[in-house]
Amino acid sequence: MASRYSSLLTCSYHPGAALVEDYRAGDMICSECGLVVGDRVIDVGTEWRTFSNDKDTKDNSRVGAAENPLFEGQNLGTNISMPSGSDGYDEFGNPKYRNRKNYTGAERAMMTAFREISQMADRLNLPRTICDKAERCFKQVYESKALRGRHQVSVVAACLYIACRQENVPRSFKEICAVSGTSKKDVGRCFKLIVKTIEANPDLIAPADLIPRVCSNLGLSRDVQKVAVHIARKAVEMDLAAGRSPTSIAAASVYMACLAADTKTTGVEIGETAGVAEATIKQTYKDMHKSMAQLFPADYTPVVPFAKLPGS
Secondary structure (H helix, E strand, O other), rough: OOOOHHHHHOOOOOOOOOOEEEEOOOEEOOOOOOEEEEHHHHHHOOOOOOEEEEOOOOOOOOOOOOOHHHOHHHOOOOOOOOOOHHEEEEEOEEOOOOOOOOOOOOHHHHHHHHHHHHHHHHHHHHOOOHHHHHHHHHHHHHHHOOOOOOOOHHHHHHHHHHHHHHHOOOOHHEEEEEEOOOOOOHHHHHHHHHHOOOOOOOOOOOHHHHHHHOOOOOOOOOHHHHHHHHHHHHHHHHHOOOOOHHHHHHHHHHHHHHHHHEEEEEHHHHHHHHOHHHHHHHHHHHHHHOOOOOOOOOOOOOOOHHHOOOOO
């Protein structure tokens, strides 16, 4: 079987002949005359195959974890498996060879933080790019020592929130706090300190960016979603809900679009999905109701006339 090394080696007697690789001996052999063109060729293939139904608990992997450029030395190390015979144990039954690596306090703290970031990201279904951004943010904050004494989980949650905003993957404070188990106040304080410390400029979350996920979780149609997005953008442009959070405006926009489309989706259902109280949704809706005709698209024909929609 020809190898990628055949493009570098040729037979001196038959330059155009194909070369055959002898995996057992590590030789490259001319297929015409049998001349050994190259020897001691390293086999880059796997040494074994692992199947999902294998009952053998022995781990044949020798490579360990992937390199992490955020650690000094890229976190390289060697994993020593448990011994299989009696020669690997001392007289007290303890393994003679163990995994030994001396981590500094900073490395242990970052390893714990990176593990927490990965767990939170998995719960929020965030891509790996968000994790990488949050890890770099945490390392900058940790090395600056500006948040020393703060609860690490709150700092990690704030870094993940900043990464989401920088990558235009909007997640609300309540969602971050729900997966981290910390209070909104603690995460908010850490967020403000981190923005000042590392001079991060996360983009503001637009209410329209939160609507697609809310509509998807509620099972609403694409048409209702498009109308709700238009309502949210118009409400922000006209400054109809000053002082309201983006989540509240998004929920109120979905509520208004549902009323006009007569989808029978209640404010309670929208509130539970968006993480906003029903009273907040209706109060925000009331602020936007006075300019309702201007919020909807010009070519939109509501199922329920605007005049018949409730005022709160």
